[in-house]
Amino acid sequence: MPHIRIRSRHQPFEIAVLVTAPVCGLLLIVLDVRPQSVELAMPAPIQVGWESGLILVGITGLLGVLWPGRLSTALGIELAAVLVLATLTGMYAVALTVVSGRQAVAAASFIAAVAAGSGWRSLEILLDLRRMVRASQLARADPLAAGGGR
Template identity: 60%
Template sequence: MGYLRIRSRHQPFEVAALAMAPVCGGLLLLLGGRPTSVRMAMPVPIQIGWELGLVLVGVGGLLGILWPGRLATGLGIELASVVVFGTISGMYTMALLVVSGRQAIAAASFSTALAVGSLWRAAQIAIDLRRLAQASQCIAVEPAEGGVP
Protein backbone atom coordinates (compact mmCIF):
# COMPACT_ATOMS: atom_id res chain seq x y z
CA MET A 1 0.00 0.00 0.00
CA GLY A 2 1.24 3.50 -0.82
CA TYR A 3 1.04 6.61 1.27
CA LEU A 4 -2.04 7.30 3.34
CA ARG A 5 -3.37 10.75 2.44
CA ILE A 6 -6.14 12.25 4.56
CA ARG A 7 -7.59 15.51 3.22
CA SER A 8 -7.05 18.57 5.36
CA ARG A 9 -9.65 19.04 8.05
CA HIS A 10 -9.11 22.79 8.16
CA GLN A 11 -10.96 23.85 5.01
CA PRO A 12 -11.75 27.55 5.36
CA PHE A 13 -15.11 27.57 3.57
CA GLU A 14 -16.35 24.59 5.56
CA VAL A 15 -15.15 26.09 8.84
CA ALA A 16 -16.76 29.46 8.01
CA ALA A 17 -20.09 27.85 7.09
CA LEU A 18 -20.08 25.63 10.18
CA ALA A 19 -19.18 28.60 12.40
CA MET A 20 -22.02 30.69 10.97
CA ALA A 21 -24.67 27.96 11.23
CA PRO A 22 -25.14 28.10 15.03
CA VAL A 23 -25.16 31.90 14.91
CA CYS A 24 -27.97 31.87 12.34
CA GLY A 25 -29.88 29.09 14.09
CA GLY A 26 -29.49 30.74 17.49
CA LEU A 27 -30.68 34.10 16.22
CA LEU A 28 -33.67 32.48 14.52
CA LEU A 29 -34.58 30.70 17.76
CA LEU A 30 -34.07 33.72 20.00
CA LEU A 31 -35.63 36.37 17.79
CA GLY A 32 -38.36 34.20 16.27
CA GLY A 33 -37.89 35.89 12.89
CA ARG A 34 -38.20 32.97 10.51
CA PRO A 35 -37.94 33.55 6.77
CA THR A 36 -41.33 33.72 5.05
CA SER A 37 -40.47 30.77 2.83
CA VAL A 38 -39.74 28.62 5.88
CA ARG A 39 -42.92 29.71 7.68
CA MET A 40 -45.05 28.95 4.64
CA ALA A 41 -43.40 25.69 3.53
CA MET A 42 -42.69 23.92 6.83
CA PRO A 43 -44.90 23.02 9.79
CA VAL A 44 -43.85 24.67 13.08
CA PRO A 45 -42.17 21.54 14.58
CA ILE A 46 -40.08 21.18 11.42
CA GLN A 47 -39.19 24.89 11.56
CA ILE A 48 -37.94 24.49 15.12
CA GLY A 49 -36.05 21.33 14.15
CA TRP A 50 -34.50 23.18 11.22
CA GLU A 51 -33.31 25.98 13.51
CA LEU A 52 -32.01 23.56 16.17
CA GLY A 53 -30.34 21.59 13.38
CA LEU A 54 -28.40 24.67 12.32
CA VAL A 55 -27.10 25.07 15.86
CA LEU A 56 -26.24 21.39 16.28
CA VAL A 57 -24.50 20.91 12.92
CA GLY A 58 -22.38 24.00 13.46
CA VAL A 59 -21.29 23.03 16.93
CA GLY A 60 -20.91 19.35 16.02
CA GLY A 61 -18.99 20.05 12.82
CA LEU A 62 -16.52 22.35 14.54
CA LEU A 63 -16.15 19.84 17.37
CA GLY A 64 -15.33 17.13 14.81
CA ILE A 65 -12.78 19.33 13.06
CA LEU A 66 -11.09 20.26 16.34
CA TRP A 67 -11.41 16.80 17.94
CA PRO A 68 -8.25 16.17 20.01
CA GLY A 69 -8.59 12.39 20.16
CA ARG A 70 -8.62 9.71 17.49
CA LEU A 71 -8.70 10.96 13.91
CA ALA A 72 -11.46 8.52 12.93
CA THR A 73 -13.72 9.78 15.72
CA GLY A 74 -13.28 13.41 14.68
CA LEU A 75 -13.90 12.54 11.04
CA GLY A 76 -17.03 10.59 11.99
CA ILE A 77 -18.45 13.53 13.93
CA GLU A 78 -17.60 15.89 11.07
CA LEU A 79 -19.20 13.46 8.57
CA ALA A 80 -22.48 13.34 10.49
CA SER A 81 -22.54 17.13 10.75
CA VAL A 82 -21.91 17.87 7.09
CA VAL A 83 -24.50 15.30 5.96
CA VAL A 84 -27.13 16.95 8.17
CA PHE A 85 -25.93 20.41 7.10
CA GLY A 86 -26.39 19.44 3.45
CA THR A 87 -29.88 18.17 4.24
CA ILE A 88 -30.85 21.32 6.14
CA SER A 89 -29.51 23.51 3.34
CA GLY A 90 -31.48 21.50 0.83
CA MET A 91 -34.63 21.96 2.92
CA TYR A 92 -34.16 25.71 2.80
CA THR A 93 -33.58 25.62 -0.96
CA MET A 94 -36.81 23.70 -1.48
CA ALA A 95 -38.75 26.09 0.78
CA LEU A 96 -37.40 29.07 -1.18
CA LEU A 97 -38.28 27.61 -4.56
CA VAL A 98 -41.73 26.34 -3.53
CA VAL A 99 -42.79 29.67 -2.04
CA SER A 100 -41.02 32.19 -4.27
CA GLY A 101 -40.30 30.36 -7.51
CA ARG A 102 -38.06 32.18 -9.96
CA GLN A 103 -37.77 35.20 -7.69
CA ALA A 104 -35.66 33.07 -5.34
CA ILE A 105 -33.15 31.86 -7.94
CA ALA A 106 -30.21 33.80 -6.45
CA ALA A 107 -30.85 32.78 -2.83
CA ALA A 108 -31.68 29.21 -3.86
CA SER A 109 -28.44 29.00 -5.85
CA PHE A 110 -26.38 29.90 -2.79
CA SER A 111 -28.17 27.48 -0.47
CA THR A 112 -27.92 24.76 -3.14
CA ALA A 113 -24.18 25.38 -3.39
CA LEU A 114 -23.93 25.01 0.38
CA ALA A 115 -25.88 21.74 0.25
CA VAL A 116 -23.78 20.35 -2.61
CA GLY A 117 -20.54 21.45 -0.94
CA SER A 118 -21.58 19.81 2.33
CA LEU A 119 -22.42 16.53 0.64
CA TRP A 120 -19.22 16.69 -1.42
CA ARG A 121 -17.24 17.10 1.80
CA ALA A 122 -19.18 14.17 3.27
CA ALA A 123 -18.08 12.00 0.34
CA GLN A 124 -14.45 13.07 0.88
CA ILE A 125 -14.66 12.19 4.56
CA ALA A 126 -16.24 8.80 3.80
CA ILE A 127 -13.37 8.02 1.40
CA ASP A 128 -10.82 9.13 4.01
CA LEU A 129 -12.45 6.96 6.68
CA ARG A 130 -12.34 3.98 4.32
CA ARG A 131 -8.65 4.61 3.59
CA LEU A 132 -7.95 4.92 7.30
CA ALA A 133 -9.72 1.61 7.98
CA GLN A 134 -7.80 -0.11 5.18
CA ALA A 135 -4.50 1.28 6.47
CA SER A 136 -5.19 0.06 9.98
CA GLN A 137 -5.77 -3.46 8.62
CA CYS A 138 -2.46 -3.39 6.72
CA ILE A 139 -0.32 -2.76 9.79
CA ALA A 140 1.80 -5.84 10.36
CA VAL A 141 3.77 -6.59 13.47
CA GLU A 142 7.34 -7.61 12.73
CA PRO A 143 8.63 -10.45 14.89
CA ALA A 144 11.44 -9.73 17.28
CA GLU A 145 14.82 -10.97 16.16
CA GLY A 146 14.73 -14.75 16.32
CA GLY A 147 11.24 -14.68 17.84
CA VAL A 148 7.80 -15.59 16.72
CA PRO A 149 5.12 -12.92 16.30
Protein backbone atom coordinates in the same frame (compact mmCIF):
# COMPACT_ATOMS: atom_id res chain seq x y z
CA MET B 1 2.09 1.19 7.72
CA PRO B 2 1.60 2.58 4.22
CA HIS B 3 1.38 6.34 3.83
CA ILE B 4 -2.23 7.50 3.51
CA ARG B 5 -3.28 10.93 2.41
CA ILE B 6 -6.05 12.48 4.47
CA ARG B 7 -7.63 15.53 2.92
CA SER B 8 -7.03 18.76 4.77
CA ARG B 9 -9.10 19.11 7.90
CA HIS B 10 -8.87 22.87 7.63
CA GLN B 11 -11.55 23.60 5.05
CA PRO B 12 -12.10 27.39 5.26
CA PHE B 13 -15.51 27.42 3.58
CA GLU B 14 -16.76 24.53 5.68
CA ILE B 15 -15.53 26.18 8.87
CA ALA B 16 -17.13 29.51 7.89
CA VAL B 17 -20.49 27.78 7.38
CA LEU B 18 -20.14 25.78 10.60
CA VAL B 19 -19.45 29.00 12.54
CA THR B 20 -22.36 30.80 10.88
CA ALA B 21 -24.97 28.04 11.25
CA PRO B 22 -25.40 28.20 15.05
CA VAL B 23 -25.40 32.00 14.98
CA CYS B 24 -28.24 31.92 12.44
CA GLY B 25 -30.14 29.26 14.38
CA LEU B 26 -29.80 31.18 17.65
CA LEU B 27 -30.90 34.45 16.04
CA LEU B 28 -33.95 32.76 14.51
CA ILE B 29 -34.97 31.35 17.89
CA VAL B 30 -34.11 34.38 20.06
CA LEU B 31 -35.64 36.95 17.72
CA ASP B 32 -38.58 34.63 16.96
CA VAL B 33 -38.34 35.31 13.22
CA ARG B 34 -38.24 32.98 10.25
CA PRO B 35 -37.79 33.44 6.54
CA GLN B 36 -41.21 33.60 4.90
CA SER B 37 -40.34 30.61 2.73
CA VAL B 38 -39.68 28.51 5.83
CA GLU B 39 -42.92 29.61 7.48
CA LEU B 40 -44.97 28.79 4.39
CA ALA B 41 -43.23 25.57 3.32
CA MET B 42 -42.51 23.85 6.64
CA PRO B 43 -44.88 22.84 9.43
CA ALA B 44 -44.12 24.40 12.84
CA PRO B 45 -42.40 21.31 14.35
CA ILE B 46 -40.15 21.05 11.28
CA GLN B 47 -39.30 24.76 11.60
CA VAL B 48 -38.19 24.23 15.19
CA GLY B 49 -36.12 21.22 14.15
CA TRP B 50 -34.59 23.21 11.30
CA GLU B 51 -33.60 26.10 13.59
CA SER B 52 -32.22 23.92 16.37
CA GLY B 53 -30.56 21.72 13.75
CA LEU B 54 -28.55 24.71 12.57
CA ILE B 55 -27.26 25.20 16.11
CA LEU B 56 -26.50 21.52 16.61
CA VAL B 57 -24.79 21.15 13.22
CA GLY B 58 -22.50 24.11 13.79
CA ILE B 59 -21.44 23.08 17.27
CA THR B 60 -21.02 19.41 16.34
CA GLY B 61 -19.15 20.19 13.14
CA LEU B 62 -16.72 22.51 14.88
CA LEU B 63 -16.24 19.91 17.60
CA GLY B 64 -15.29 17.39 14.91
CA VAL B 65 -12.92 19.80 13.18
CA LEU B 66 -11.21 20.70 16.48
CA TRP B 67 -11.32 17.19 18.03
CA PRO B 68 -7.99 16.58 19.81
CA GLY B 69 -8.25 12.79 19.93
CA ARG B 70 -8.26 10.06 17.30
CA LEU B 71 -8.52 11.26 13.72
CA SER B 72 -11.14 8.64 12.88
CA THR B 73 -13.38 9.90 15.69
CA ALA B 74 -12.93 13.50 14.57
CA LEU B 75 -13.80 12.59 10.99
CA GLY B 76 -16.86 10.64 12.12
CA ILE B 77 -18.16 13.60 14.13
CA GLU B 78 -17.48 15.96 11.23
CA LEU B 79 -19.19 13.54 8.81
CA ALA B 80 -22.37 13.46 10.91
CA ALA B 81 -22.46 17.25 11.03
CA VAL B 82 -21.93 17.87 7.32
CA LEU B 83 -24.52 15.22 6.38
CA VAL B 84 -27.12 16.96 8.52
CA LEU B 85 -25.95 20.35 7.20
CA ALA B 86 -26.55 19.11 3.65
CA THR B 87 -30.07 18.09 4.65
CA LEU B 88 -30.89 21.36 6.43
CA THR B 89 -29.58 23.57 3.65
CA GLY B 90 -31.29 21.40 1.06
CA MET B 91 -34.57 21.85 2.93
CA TYR B 92 -34.12 25.61 2.88
CA ALA B 93 -33.24 25.67 -0.83
CA VAL B 94 -36.39 23.69 -1.61
CA ALA B 95 -38.52 25.97 0.59
CA LEU B 96 -37.11 29.05 -1.15
CA THR B 97 -37.79 27.60 -4.58
CA VAL B 98 -41.29 26.37 -3.79
CA VAL B 99 -42.44 29.61 -2.20
CA SER B 100 -40.66 32.22 -4.31
CA GLY B 101 -40.08 30.45 -7.60
CA ARG B 102 -37.85 32.25 -10.08
CA GLN B 103 -37.44 35.22 -7.75
CA ALA B 104 -35.41 32.97 -5.43
CA VAL B 105 -32.96 31.75 -8.08
CA ALA B 106 -29.95 33.58 -6.63
CA ALA B 107 -30.63 32.80 -2.97
CA ALA B 108 -31.65 29.20 -3.64
CA SER B 109 -28.55 28.68 -5.79
CA PHE B 110 -26.23 29.83 -3.02
CA ILE B 111 -28.00 27.72 -0.41
CA ALA B 112 -28.04 24.70 -2.75
CA ALA B 113 -24.28 25.21 -3.25
CA VAL B 114 -23.80 24.88 0.53
CA ALA B 115 -25.85 21.67 0.44
CA ALA B 116 -23.81 20.33 -2.48
CA GLY B 117 -20.53 21.31 -0.82
CA SER B 118 -21.62 19.55 2.36
CA GLY B 119 -22.41 16.44 0.36
CA TRP B 120 -19.05 16.65 -1.38
CA ARG B 121 -17.24 17.01 1.95
CA SER B 122 -19.18 13.99 3.26
CA LEU B 123 -17.87 11.91 0.37
CA GLU B 124 -14.31 13.11 1.02
CA ILE B 125 -14.59 12.12 4.68
CA LEU B 126 -16.04 8.71 3.79
CA LEU B 127 -13.15 8.07 1.40
CA ASP B 128 -10.63 9.16 4.06
CA LEU B 129 -12.19 6.85 6.64
CA ARG B 130 -12.16 4.02 4.13
CA ARG B 131 -8.44 4.62 3.42
CA MET B 132 -7.73 4.56 7.15
CA VAL B 133 -9.56 1.24 7.57
CA ARG B 134 -7.69 -0.31 4.63
CA ALA B 135 -4.33 0.91 5.93
CA SER B 136 -5.11 -0.48 9.36
CA GLN B 137 -6.10 -3.84 7.87
CA LEU B 138 -2.90 -3.95 5.80
CA ALA B 139 -0.81 -3.16 8.86
CA ARG B 140 -2.42 -6.00 10.83
CA ALA B 141 -2.11 -8.45 7.94
CA ASP B 142 1.55 -7.63 7.18
CA PRO B 143 3.42 -6.30 10.25
CA LEU B 144 6.69 -6.15 8.26
CA ALA B 145 5.11 -3.69 5.81
CA ALA B 146 4.10 -1.51 8.75
CA GLY B 147 7.70 -1.38 10.01
CA GLY B 148 7.03 -3.76 12.91
CA GLY B 149 9.76 -6.24 11.97
CA ARG B 150 12.66 -3.78 11.81
